[in-house]
Amino acid sequence: MEKWNALYAQSGGVTAVINASASGLIETARKHSDQIGNVFAARNGIIGVLTEDLIDTSLESEADIAALRYTPAGAFGSCRHKLGSIEKHRKQYERLVEVFSAHHIRYFFYNGGGDSQDTAHKVSQISKELGYPITCIGIPKTVDNDLPFTDNSPGFGSVAKYVAVSIREAGMDVASMAETSTKVFIMEVMGRHAGWIAAAGGLAAEKDGDSPHIILFPEIPLKVDAFLARVKACVLNYGHCSIVASEGLKNAEGQFVSDQGLVDAFGHKQLGGVAPIIAKIVKESLGYKYHWALADYLQRAARHIASKTDVEQAYAMGKAAVEFALAGKNAVMPIIVREKGNTYRWSVGEAPLEKVANVEVKMPRDYITDDGFGITDACRAYLSPLIQGEDYPTYKNGLPQYVKLKNTAVAKKLDATFEVA
Amino acid sequence: MEKWNALYAQSGGVTAVINASASGLIETARKHSDQIGNVFAARNGIIGVLTEDLIDTSLESEADIAALRYTPAGAFGSCRHKLGSIEKHRKQYERLVEVFSAHHIRYFFYNGGGDSQDTAHKVSQISKELGYPITCIGIPKTVDNDLPFTDNSPGFGSVAKYVAVSIREAGMDVASMAETSTKVFIMEVMGRHAGWIAAAGGLAAEKDGDSPHIILFPEIPLKVDAFLARVKACVLNYGHCSIVASEGLKNAEGQFVSDQGLVDAFGHKQLGGVAPIIAKIVKESLGYKYHWALADYLQRAARHIASKTDVEQAYAMGKAAVEFALAGKNAVMPIIVREKGNTYRWSVGEAPLEKVANVEVKMPRDYITDDGFGITDACRAYLSPLIQGEDYPTYKNGLPQYVKLKNTAVAKKLDATFEVA
Numbered sequence: 001m002e003k004w005n006a007l008y009a010q011s012g013g014v015t016a017v018i019n020a021s022a023s024g025l026i027e028t029a030r031k032h033s034d035q036i037g038n039v040f041a042a043r044n045g046i047i048g049v050l051t052e053d054l055i056d057t058s059l060e061s062e063a064d065i066a067a068l069r070y071t072p073a074g075a076f077g078s079c080r081h082k083l084g085s086i087e088k089h090r091k092q093y094e095r096l097v098e099v100f101s102a103h104h105i106r107y108f109f110y111n112g113g114g115d116s117q118d119t120a121h122k123v124s125q126i127s128k129e130l131g132y133p134i135t136c137i138g139i140p141k142t143v144d145n146d147l148p149f150t151d152n153s154p155g156f157g158s159v160a161k162y163v164a165v166s167i168r169e170a171g172m173d174v175a176s177m178a179e180t181s182t183k184v185f186i187m188e189v190m191g192r193h194a195g196w197i198a199a200a201g202g203l204a205a206e207k208d209g210d211s212p213h214i215i216l217f218p219e220i221p222l223k224v225d226a227f228l229a230r231v232k233a234c235v236l237n238y239g240h241c242s243i244v245a246s247e248g249l250k251n252a253e254g255q256f257v258s259d260q261g262l263v264d265a266f267g268h269k270q271l272g273g274v275a276p277i278i279a280k281i282v283k284e285s286l287g288y289k290y291h292w293a294l295a296d297y298l299q300r301a302a303r304h305i306a307s308k309t310d311v312e313q314a315y316a317m318g319k320a321a322v323e324f325a326l327a328g329k330n331a332v333m334p335i336i337v338r339e340k341g342n343t344y345r346w347s348v349g350e351a352p353l354e355k356v357a358n359v360e361v362k363m364p365r366d367y368i369t370d371d372g373f374g375i376t377d378a379c380r381a382y383l384s385p386l387i388q389g390e391d392y393p394t395y396k397n398g399l400p401q402y403v404k405l406k407n408t409a410v411a412k413k414l415d416a417t418f419e420v421a
Numbered sequence: 422m423e424k425w426n427a428l429y430a431q432s433g434g435v436t437a438v439i440n441a442s443a444s445g446l447i448e449t450a451r452k453h454s455d456q457i458g459n460v461f462a463a464r465n466g467i468i469g470v471l472t473e474d475l476i477d478t479s480l481e482s483e484a485d486i487a488a489l490r491y492t493p494a495g496a497f498g499s500c501r502h503k504l505g506s507i508e509k510h511r512k513q514y515e516r517l518v519e520v521f522s523a524h525h526i527r528y529f530f531y532n533g534g535g536d537s538q539d540t541a542h543k544v545s546q547i548s549k550e551l552g553y554p555i556t557c558i559g560i561p562k563t564v565d566n567d568l569p570f571t572d573n574s575p576g577f578g579s580v581a582k583y584v585a586v587s588i589r590e591a592g593m594d595v596a597s598m599a600e601t602s603t604k605v606f607i608m609e610v611m612g613r614h615a616g617w618i619a620a621a622g623g624l625a626a627e628k629d630g631d632s633p634h635i636i637l638f639p640e641i642p643l644k645v646d647a648f649l650a651r652v653k654a655c656v657l658n659y660g661h662c663s664i665v666a667s668e669g670l671k672n673a674e675g676q677f678v679s680d681q682g683l684v685d686a687f688g689h690k691q692l693g694g695v696a697p698i699i700a701k702i703v704k705e706s707l708g709y710k711y712h713w714a715l716a717d718y719l720q721r722a723a724r725h726i727a728s729k730t731d732v733e734q735a736y737a738m739g740k741a742a743v744e745f746a747l748a749g750k751n752a753v754m755p756i757i758v759r760e761k762g763n764t765y766r767w768s769v770g771e772a773p774l775e776k777v778a779n780v781e782v783k784m785p786r787d788y789i790t791d792d793g794f795g796i797t798d799a800c801r802a803y804l805s806p807l808i809q810g811e812d813y814p815t816y817k818n819g820l821p822q823y824v825k826l827k828n829t830a831v832a833k834k835l836d837a838t839f840e841v842a
Contacts, residue, residue, distance in 0.1 A: 014597045016590075044600045072590050074597035081601065164820055169437075169493050169722035172823060176435045176495035179465045180502065185718060204820065276694065293717035297606060301590035304726055307819065387819035398728065398808035399585055399625065402593065 003035065004106035006325075008057075009042035009049060010141075011112030011119065014074040015155030016162075016303040017314035018141050021111050022075060023068035024318030025139070026057055030065075035326055040103060040410055044077035046110070046119055050092065050418050052099050054410040067403035069315060070393040072303035075405050078112075081420065083119045086129050095418050096123065097132040102413040107135050107325045111318075113142030113153070117333060118357035124331035137321040138333035138353050141314070143300045145196035148359040149351035150335035154317055155300070157310030157386035160200030162302040163189050163244065163295070164387060168204035170293065171211020171242040178240035183288040184231060185242045187212075188275035189295060192248040194362045195219050197299070200383055201244035202375035211242035216278070218248030219363055220372035222257060228285050230373055235288060245274045304400050308389025313346070320348045344385035424456065425527035427746075429478075430463035430470060431562075432533030432540065435495040436576030437583075437724040438735035439562050442532050443496060444489035445739030446560070447478055451486075456747055461524060461831055465498035467531070467540055471513065471839050473520050475831040488824035490736060491814040493724035496826050499533075502841065504540045507550050516839050517544065518553040523834040528556050528746045532739075534563030534574070538754060539778035545752035558742040559754035559774050562735070564721045566617035569780040570772035571756035575738055576721070578731030578807035581621030583723040584610050584665065584716070585808060589625035591714065592632020592663040599661035604709040605652060606663045608633075609696035610716060613669040615783045616640050618720070621804055622665035623796035632663035637699070639669030640784055641793035643678060649706050651794055656709060666695045725821050729810025734767065741769045765806035 008025055010018055022041075029036045041055040042048030048055075055076055057065070068075055086093050100106070110120035117138045124136035140147050145156035167187050174185040191197040195217035202215055213234040216222060234241035249257045258274045275292035282288055313336050320334035333356050337349040367379035375383070393400040429446055431439055443462075450457045462476040463469030469476075476497055478486070489496055507514050521527070531541035538559045545557035561568050566577035588608050595606040612618040616638035623636055634655040637643060655662035670678045679695045696713035703711055734757050741755035754777050758770040788800035796804070814821040 010597075014594055047601065071593075073593035077600060078597050079601045161819055165725050166719050166723075168820060168823070169724060170718040172492075172494035173435055173718045173722040176431075176499050179498060180468065180500045187719070203818075273697065291717050292715070293719050294713070294715045295719065296712050296714035297591040297594045298587050298608070298714050298716065298719075301594040302587075303590060304586050384818060389819065390813070390816055392811070392813070395811055397624075397805060398582055398810065399589060402589070 003037040005037040005104045006039045006107035006109065007042060007049065007054070007100070007105045008039055008109045009045045009111065010074040010076055010078045011045040011110060011116035012078060012080060012142065013300065014078050015141060015143050015300050016072040016158040016306045017155055017311050018111060019068040019071045019073070019075045020311050020314035021139050021141065021154060021318035023065055024315035025109060025322055026065050028319045028322040032322065032326060036107065036322070037104065040105065041076040043407070045079035045081060046083060047079045047081050047420050048077070049099055050095055050420050052412050052414050052418070054103060055407045056410045059408045060405050064403050064405055069311065070303065071402040072301045076407065080115070082115055083122045086122060086125055093126055093130055097126060097130050098414055100132060100134060103410065106133060109137050109139055109321050111139040111141050113144065114147060114356070114358055114360060117353055120333070121331065121353035121357045124353055135325045135330050136353070137324050137329070138356065139317050139321045140333055140335060143190060143197065144194055146194045146360045146362070148356055148361050151338040151346065152336055152386055154310060154314035156196060157307035157313070158302065159190070159197055159299050160203070160383060161307040161387035162299050162305050163197055163201045164203040165305055166295065167201045167212045167242060167244055171204065174240045174242055181289060182291045183235050183240050184279070184282050184290040186245055186275040186278050186290065186292040187243070187295065188245050188247055188273070188292065190299060191218060191246045193218060193360055195246050196363060198244050198246040199363060199367065199375050199379055200387070203380065203383055203387060209238045212244045213238065213241050214243045214373045215375065216243065216245040216249045217363065217368060217372070218246045218250060220368060221250050221252050221254065223252065224281060228282070231282055232286055243278065245278055247274055249274050303393060303402070306391050307387045308391035309386055311391045316348060324350065424458040426458040426525045427460045427528035427530065428463060428470065428475070428521070428526045429460055429530045430466045430532065431495040431497055431499045432466040432531060432537035433499060433501060433563065434721065435499050436562060436564050436721050437493040437579040437727045438576055438732050439532060440489040440492045440494070440496045441732050441735035442560050442562065442575060442739035444486055445736035446530060446743055447486050449740040449743040453743065453747060457528065457743070458525065461526065462497040464828070466500035466502065467504060468500045468502050468841050469498070470520055471516055471841050473833050473835050475524060476828045477831045480829045481826050485824050485826055490732065491724065492823040493722045497828065501536070503536055504543045507543060507546055514547055514551060518547060518551050519835055521553060521555060524831065527554060530558050530560055530742050532560040532562050534565065535568060535777070535779055535781060538774055542752065542774035542778045545774055556746045556751050557774070558745050558750065559777065560738050560742045561754055561756065564618065565612060565615055567615045567781045567783070569777055569782050572759040572767065573757055573807050575731060575735035577617060578728035578734070579723065580611070580618055580720050581624070581804060582728040582808035583720050583726050584618055584622045585624040586726055587716065588622045588633045588663060588665055592625065595661045595663055602710060603712045604656050604661050605700070605703050605711040607666055607696040607699050607711065607713040608664070608716065609666050609668055609694070609713065611720060612639060612667045614639060614781055616667050617784060619665050619667040620784060620788065620796050620800055621808070624801065624804055624808060630659045633665045634659065634662050635664045635794045636796065637664065637666040637670045638784065638789060638793070639667045639671060641789060642671050642673050642675065644673065645702060649703070652703055653707055664699065666699055668695055670695050724814060724823070727812050728808045729812035730807055732812045737769055745771065
């Protein structure tokens with residue numbers, strides 16, 4: 001049986017655990033060296049494929065591939081480039097075939113979210129459309145938790161844990177000083193279109209009065225009066241009010257609150273920042289002293305506080321992708337299936353790339369309380385298993401030891417370069 | 422020998438480890454129950470003393486007092502109230518004596534930074550000025566690391582570790598995407614007057630090209646041209662540029678950069694936020710896509726990533742305070758003494774409150790590189806031991822289990838209330 005090489009690439013915003021998927025994939029492929037030759041990685045996602053910028057992962061040590069499991073961000077680089085349709089951009093697909101063919105590649109693994117699975121789906125059509133036999137498997141990843149079919153998306157559990165831990169800690173800080181100082185604290189979190197990450201903050205509140213007291217979801221337009229009334233009630237009842245606000249919060253007219261926003265000293269619009277706008281609304285109406293935080297990349301890179309469940313699932317997705325390919329599957333993505341029953345158990349399932357691509361799963365309305373400011377028990381039951389367990393990296397000199405791979409380039413075999421549009 | 426009660430209070434901004442000092446103090450006092458009666462805690466610092474709002478810590482279990490070691494923020498509440506001088510505000514001091522006397526208190530422990538040690542110093546004068554025999558011991562605490570005499574301040578090591586870990590992780594995230602997306606990342610950290618916290622970010626960079634590439638200190642006025650040139654050089658050499666910016670950064674005219682800042686849609690000035698202003702300067706001059714984070718309270722509350730060294734030192738300071746009091750010392754503060762030699766070792770020393778009060782220690786100029794954008798080897802040698810070791814809290818349901826004390830109020834014995842000015 002002839003051995004073919006595999007190509008792996010990372011796509012879209014990176015996470016604390018996407019490299020765990022890479023580790024699972026490469027370690028599993030190495031165990032099947034009778035069937036898979038080298039695993040190459042494309043530098044910066046699909047762009048690296050188009051430009052024939054490949055990395056030879058066989059030159060990385062076993063220890064370094066194992067250490068990927070504990071290393072955040074994208075070890076091979078990522079991109080947000082989407083392939084155009086095969087009808088309109090046939091040249092791109094012919095180029096992919098040239099690169100695959102030149103490097104003896106018949107397995108392609110694409111690790112990303114909804115947009116990236118659209119690209120994976122398009123690559124999977126190459127066999128039929130261009131006659132080159134490529135096996136294409138998607139690997140799920142996104143902090144936004146908005147992929148369909150899978151119970152949850154690898155990457156989300158760790159950002160969820162970060163947000164819940166952070167608002168618990170900061171909320172205690174605010175409570176300590178509230179009598180004479182800051183009474184309102186706002187933590188802005190990611191989630192432009194869906195409130196999953198903001199919802200995870202709600203896990204920190206286990207009993208009445210715990211932080212966060214208010215969650216502002218992208219799914220629920222901000223009603224300023226109701227919001228202010230709630231802030232005031234929290235300060236009266238608990239002495240303070242801690243708020244988790246999604247960057248995707250919209251006003252009653254459906255515009256992003258962050259867009260109504262700030263201008264700098266030159267009158268130019270300032271990008272980003274729901275938290276300072278909410279803070280200002282509170283200050284002007286209620287007069288409370290406030291503080292706010294904006295976690296930005298800190299939240300999705302926080303491998304030091306990753307969810308063990310999330311790490312295990314991310315690794316399992318990479319492993320399953322190789323097993324799927326070797327089992328002759330194509331144009332599918334492994335998914336996480338939640339088993340029925342009171343004890344959380346999960347297994348690996350599969351979904352067709354065709355149906356995964358470009359679908360965004362929003363929070364069900366019954367995961368948000370009727371007043372729109374909190375999460376329901378159903379939401380808590382869904383979210384809680386995803387942040388279970390700690391999986392600490394090793395430390396040296398007080399700092400986590402994350403691996404930096406050699407990322408040695410594979411010698412180019414094609415004469416022509418390719419311009420990515 | 423008659424037994425007298427002790428009174429402990431927390432003051433100023435809280436930290437991830439101030440409760441470790443409380444734990445050390447209460448556990449040590451309990452071991453000397455032949456000499457010390459109850460340990461009371463004042464609610465919200467000196468305000469709780471003046472208003473006779475005391476907590477009976479003897480009603481807290483051994484397990485809960487032990488758990489304080491792993492719990493961030495201020496378990497008894499804190500304040501920033503400063504006592505006026507004894508000459509001008511004699512009534513306040515007479516009130517303190519009334520409260521001490523009513524509750525049989527002859528030991529007073531005040532846990533805070535420079536301003537708080539001023540209050541501790543003033544309380545220590547009560548014996549001489551008002552004839553009431555009070556033993557007053559300060560306990561050092563501040564994330565700002567600006568207390569004199571002590572080698573470092575409890576609370577600083579943990580925020581230093583948080584900042585170094587966070588910029589390492591976020592820097593890797595930026596590096597992954599820089600080829601086609603965000604090229605400049607700015608993380609704003611605390612430190613209104615001294616750059617110790619910003620400097621700690623520098624520990625994350627262990628070799629050329631590591632994040633952070635630039636540190637902006639309050640001690641070094643921002644030279645915009647030199648800064649932009651450095652950002653550009655980093656993007657050209659490393660593909661991206663990660664920056665740690667102190668909230669206390671000043672411009673060439675000596676004003677806070679955050680004050681030149683943002684106005685909201687109503688034209689009102691927006692408080693806080695050096696990071697978005699720096700981001701804007703970069704965007705307008707160099708055109709790079711940017712992201713920024715503002716850690717705010719997350720950094721000083723982050724017990725989940727506390728420095729083990731910091732926790733041990735904070736605990737030791739609380740323990741030493743009791744031992745000092747029982748040894749007949751007065752008007753002193755235990756300090757951390759760094760032993761000479763290549764291996765980091767520390768011991769407990771002492772400093773007079775009179776000389777500790779109201780002094781702010783800035784970064785030595787030779788801790789900052791000549792160009793003003795980084796830390797020197799001397800600074801690294803000083804900072805590195807302070808972030809050593811991890812000291813994780815216990816987790817339940819994926820979240821750290823922090824203790825919430827009962828905080829049962831002691832029955833008031835005084836008829837008169839007291840209005841805190």
